[in-house]
Amino acid sequence: EAGVAQSPRYKIIEKRQSVAFWCNPISGHATLYWYQQILGQGPKLLIQFQNNGVVDDSQLPKDRFSAERLKGVDSTLKIQPAKLEDSAVYLCASSSRQGGKFSGEKLFFGSGTQLSVL
């Protein structure tokens, strides 16, 4: 089966510019996650979608970050305006979870977008 697709693979921008990342999850996966991974750290959840609804965006800096998942399939994450501290790898993941109590289902990750803010 095709994996989680992300683009672009790399992005370099200057601070205060805007940037967008795209993710296409595995076909049929209802749950989609965006993570931010700063160098030397584990991933930090930014937002979780269940189909096209937001389940958790408690750690999303909503003054500059936005995300959408129209039609419950692919998703875009946007940063506007970017700050130096946004330099990180942005990982998208999906799972087949349909909702309800977590039961250990596997997350499938894409290869991420490495963002450098200069």
Next chain:
Amino acid sequence: AQTVTQSQPEMSVQEAETVTLSCTYDTSESDYYLFWYKQPPSRQMILVIRQEAYKQQNATENRFSVNFQKAAKSFSLKISDSQLGDAAMYFCAYRAAGNNRKLIWGLGTSLAVNP
């Protein structure tokens, strides 16, 4: 608050040897899951092994096995017959079984495999 601690920032092992990566966690939950993920230079996180807290038997996946000590809140990963392709960052992660619970990640251990 739940936390995951990986006390070894870097480890190395000779090819074909065995290495153990440590992970401890803190939680007051009784129903949860523990994971080891591998992140090679390609950046794609890959699930290595998963353990349900209610299972006493340690999980195994080919050359990978865990030592799950629930009372001690310890979850170490053993890699047997190490291969060059095992070189990567390894992350330990925890997730409670309730609704809307996040994966809690450790800081990772960088594993080098020497030929």
